[in-house]
Amino acid sequence: MTELRELRYEPKAIEPKWQRVWEEERTWEASNEDDGRPKHYVLEMLPYPSGEPHMGHLKNYALGDAVAHFSRRIGRRVLHPMGYDAFGLPAENNAIKTGEHPREATAKSIASFQRQFREWGISIDWSREFGTHEPRYYRWTQWLFLQLQERGLAYKREGAVNWCPNDQTVLANEQVVDGRCERCGFEVEQRQLEQWYFRITDYADRLLEDLDEIQWPEHVKTMQRNWIGRSEGAQVAFHNPDLGIDYPVFTTRPDTLFGATFFVMSPEHPDVLRLAAGTEHEQAVRDYVRHAQTESAEERGAADKAKTGVPLGRSVVNPVNGESIPMWVADYVLMEYGTGAIMAVPGHDERDHEFATVHGLPIKRVIAGPEGEDELPYSGDGTIVDSHPDFDGLPNREALSAIVAWLDREGKGHRSINYRLRDWLVSRQRYWGCPIPVVYCDACGMEPVPTDQLPVELPDVSDYKPRGRSPLAAAEEWVATTCPRCGGPARRETDTMDTFVDSSWYFLRYCDANNDAAAWDRDVLNRWMPVDQYIGGVEHAILHLLYARFFTKAFADMELLDFQEPFQALFTQGMITRDGAKMSKSKGNVISPATYVDRYGADTARCYILFIGPPDQDADWSDEGVEGVHRFLARLWRLGVEVGVGPADSPATGAALSDADGALARKAHWAIDKVTADVSGRFAFNTAISAVMELVNECYRHREQASPEVQRFAVATAASLIFPFAPHTASEVYELVTGGRVWEQPWPRADPAMLTTDTFELVAQVNGKVRDRLTAPTDATKDQLEQLARTAPNVVAHVDGKEVVKVIVVPGKLVNLVVR
């Protein structure tokens, strides 16, 4: 017999062995046929294949795989697919630098992801794999685009857009962070361009309301609510007699209308120059507007910036009292929000107050606050004063609705709801994306490409460099086409789609990934959707998650599917940091999963990343911690070798057991109970793994005394429980002790009789302080427990000479004697 201590746990031998079995037997492929088991769709966010997978991917897929495995073993039919978000700028920027076709770079990266996902042993249904850059996928992206266009949900219009001068393309609002391009960090400019949009604003209310229906982290819901930014108020028209134009403003405080002392327009407001023309302020206004344009979004957006602005030399009439108030232009008014113009109420708005103070404008109080609150601006509630006989004296909240009703009757305004959410700008002047399937004909105008001519394939080009228009524009042979309506010459749209379009429906395609006749079959889709558990990073809280919800609702309206929300439950994972900092090339603290998988095996890397802490929190990677988890798996494996194959059933309920057998069997059942609760009730994988560690420690403790059968049961149970986290080692150990396949076994069940013991440790307290610990029978009465505690030597010492005024007995736990 081989000396045990010479036995080495060799993941390099174990892991490929099981990967081969799963691959050859296609173990993780899911059938679209309903077999009576409840379905469970487990999905991790689509990876963007650039270079190699990083630690974030390892965490994401280790988490998802644990959920998928656990779900299968508790009897669900599980869909756990994989694909690649393969269009995008990194591959294209690489092409500009090196000339390598983005398709080549992407293919290499995908191959690396595929290889590593296999090496990690993630239980993926590979039969459904695709990349969003493959024509067989983007054909349907284009088809869906046309469906949206047919219903007016995709449209083209001219307007002010965000332009990234580095990436040479427009960006959606969601992709501009602090005035900078979310991708490259360059300052974004405003340009006036004709672009494609999706009408996501039509869905603002539904996107907001349905958040109540889904199990998502509250902070993600909050971020979406804030992004949608619904606010209730009124639209009120202020008339300018010079041009004879009504300028509507949006306000959430119509109750302060009588306090408006001036009127402010955004520098981007199209009428600003027209209004100033011919006044003494014309030149000053021109200068101010020009300056505002050159100022970066960042400078302009700084909250502590002084309130600048110039008068327009015109005035408008406040419709509620006929007062003429001066018009100004100031950059604290944003064109993007509301109507691009505001009524300024310096008495009750901080910003307006600041502006009025700087520019010497009148400040009027129209709401009286409680006693002592006589500072202006006052933004709290109070009583209407100096406004109108009908409203003076009313509480302002009451006056608010009364004033809106009155405006409505008088035709001067109406109730209005305003949103921060803008339509989603989807066209991009870049190459490596999904072509927008429309053509332009001189005779017929814009024409959608007929669906039987899809896909519009992305042509090869020789020059990827963006020049303010898509590189596709240079592919003349491709651009020149015929009009589908009149057959005459036509030109193709050369913009491509935002890659977020690709990833807004991929989870649908997985359900019916190989369907050549349609994007999906509605019945097949209904058998899997919605995704039961979605897992990914919070960085997608707004962008991807909002877009995907919008698509789902739009498709539901088109009767392409029958549910309103794509992701029933969402789990957002924390970041993996290194030395307390985010990993980045510039910091030089990047570590790659491959290093650890190579050194310790995939099971160690996966278990460690789950063991490190609660998965929704950030966690710092520690090399020493990895060693510990590796030791644990090696200890488990060694137990398997030592105990060998044979019967491994749980001791029968009520069987007479030796002390060692009893302790070990109970620990095994305790671990089953604990792991099951930790995994199913919450994502407490860290404590689940520590419970299996405890079981393994208990196995070592009873190695000499416990019977082979009970030891085998304990080891098999440990293997079975660790399987969702360390599938290879678990499979190996389970085979060593039972000869069977762990993934084919149902999830173990704890025997309730084995979860209780005859005695427990009774804590004896005096005045809430622990004074003794005693062994007490589990079935003892409260009185018996009290007597036991009262006689404990150290309790007696603390009670001595005092009066027991109260006794608290918590059966199974403690006795507390309150003395005086």
Added chain:
RNA sequence: GCGGCGGUGGCGGAAUGGUAGACGCGGCGGCCUCAAAAGCCGCUGGGCGCAAGCCCGUGUGGGUUCGAGUCCCACCCGCCGUACCA
């Protein structure tokens, strides 16, 4: 400013209002070995004490309670998100 999350040993972290610090790392000691590595076993919050044991201890200060890391109030600090949104 606003919103959210968090603050527990040397470190990562664990604790349905009921034994604070499970599990892991690190450290210390022992066994094995010619020796080391690996492995196995034990100890490991701080202070006082020969010991039994006692005192202190979950960011700070109050409160509720027989009992508070946990609940309430007021603060401090850190991280994330968001910010002239009318």
